[in-house]
Amino acid sequence: MERLLRLDRRVIFACVFLGVVVPLLVEFHLPIGATPPVQAVYDALERQVEAKQRPLVLVCFSYGASTEPEMQPMARALLRHLFGRNARVLAMCLWPEAPGMAQEALQTTAAEFGRVYGRDYVFLGYKPGASSVILNMGQSFADTFPADASGTRVDSLEVTRSIRNLGSVDLVIDLAAGDSVEYWWIPYGQEKFGFPLVAGCTAVMAPDLYPFLQSGQLTGVVGGLAGAAEYESLVGSPGAATAGMRAQSVTHVIIVLFVLGGNAGYLLTRRRHGMRRDREGAGER
């Protein structure tokens, strides 16, 4: 048992590596059901589609390359839902690293549904200033974004022509790998202008956002790769997140087994040492 406690950490790394590689190479099916926070995101968009034929949805990309494996499948799944339901998409970035990934996700998914730039979606690019950008958009959209990412004036594009400020937006989706939901969009956007706000975030951030879900400041949360896989199953388009969940599930089992084994080994060793100490104490007496 003590050998288990002295296990070389590289053995654990090797097991985790195999736990990732094998499920990626061997296809098998695991059921993926939507949890209430993810279902709430899906329902929020469906409600907007029912209320308005073509709702205007603002998608804010606030993540960089370091969280691409988690966030990009989520962005694609959400955009598939938006384009599939013929929503008008207004995309912007509050992180300097985000524009490349935002453009990739927008172009790929828009092409899948035959959506046209300017008529169905617009990409505004990156704007520095974080919370100031949100406050400015609340005052005047055209003054905050006079032109889109490629320099075309927003008053010449069909999607953006009629937008006055954040009050014109039907739903805001923030795809975040940092503080943007909690410290930018909630206090300076949702609280001030009252639009429905949903968040797509990394798994690390998800526990911090649950209090805002409970208070109604957030309408729904898609958290991490698991959330992305749930959304893929809701829109009926399994992709990278669904494939990743096979590896995720197997690796979680491996980690849980190591945690249980480590704790069992620790408790047994402590018990044995305690018994030995008792014997030695009795001998001394």
Next chain:
Amino acid sequence: MNGSRAVLAALVASFVAVNVFLLATGRLSVSWGDAGTIAAAGLSLALFSFLYQDNPLFRLAEHVFVGVAAAYIFGQYWYQVLYGELLTRLATLNEPSAAGASGWWLLCPTALGLLMLTRLSPRAAWLSRIAFAFFVGLGAGFTIPRYVSSFLLAQLESTLQPITWDWHGLNLLLILVGVLSVLVYFFFSLEHRGAVGGVSRIGVYFLMVSFGASFGYTVMARLSLLIGRITFLLRDWLHVM
């Protein structure tokens, strides 16, 4: 040659051999795109090599990453902020913006920004205080009311809801007990003994559950990143997926 150097040499030799095989079999071509894939695969493996032990390949990849990230961020800030937001607008001050406002107001933040640079000179550094005072005042004015409203009042309102005899009511009760007991745990003006000690112990259990949930989510997030990188290696580099 010691053991770790031999492992490192074997890793490099294997990487070269695999790439030669991929190029020879046509899975990778001689193009800028595939050169990028090979470089990305090599840097990924070099970073993973740290799991075996620290080595020069890992440090090389680490320094390349820091340099590329710094240059990318600098480029973004230069083109999007300094050039895109400031220089081009300063060049067209007389033209009204899309909303019809004049562009002359831009001179104020520009002057404040330049005042910050006076910190570089010890004699003129006091001028930077004007800019700092403006930003601190503005920041506090914007932040305090919004944070009190969003993080305190809105959270209090949702915590202090009427408790009902159903599952929702049980959740509300749990949240209420959790909030109160954790607040007692962080109240250090009373000794944690007797009733106060008991309540603060309940707070500790709530905190432990919270840390456990955060840790579980963190493990999931880190594994997602590993899955993403291995997917890249298997699909885009080795073409076995």
